[in-house]
Amino acid sequence: MDAPPRARNPQAVLFSCGFNSVRSPMAESLLQQMFPHALYVKSAGVKKGELDPFAVAVMAELGQDISTHKPMTFEELEDWEGLNFDLIITLSPEAHHKALALTHTLAADVEYWPTPDPTTTEGSREQKLQAYREVCDGLLMRIRRRFSKAGAASG
Secondary structure (H helix, E strand, O other), X not given: OOOOOHHHOOOEEEEEEOOXXXXXXXXXXXXXXXXXXXXXXXXXXXXXXXXXXXXHHHHHXXXXXXXXXXXXXXXXXXXXXXXXXXXXXXXXXXXXXXXXXHOOOXXXXXXXXXXXXXXXXXXXXXHHHHHHHHHHHHHHHHHHHXXXXXXXXXX
16 A cells, blocks of 8 residues: 655745755745744755855845754754755755655655856846846745645644
8 A cells, every 4th residue: 555645734844955045045044934833844965065046135125034043964953963854855956866865765745946046147246146036936835835734734
């Protein structure tokens, strides 16, 4: 008999990208804001980066403060609190490969949400901010679509 997929209504969600400095902290904050008590949400990167000031600025426009976020790697997160997540959402190819490798020892579902890296955007400050806003908007749309039923079930 097939067991139903656990991740349909996950209890603990991990967002992951390359450096845990832009995309995954944005996604973590967005989901946490939607379900402050229903879900446990964290983020991690394949490598350790520095929190990106453009990401902080764009999230502040939404009234969300990620300025105290401390980027961490999968290994640091595992050492700190363990990797007890039933859903890992990866936002970059390298994070997806890392998450799939972890599923050999973790009972977690993995979803890949390809998300552009806004740090590669050239141009003025406003053009760069716009690229970060587009990434944030895309994440928000995906999160709303993926987790809309989770809130109804637990609310």
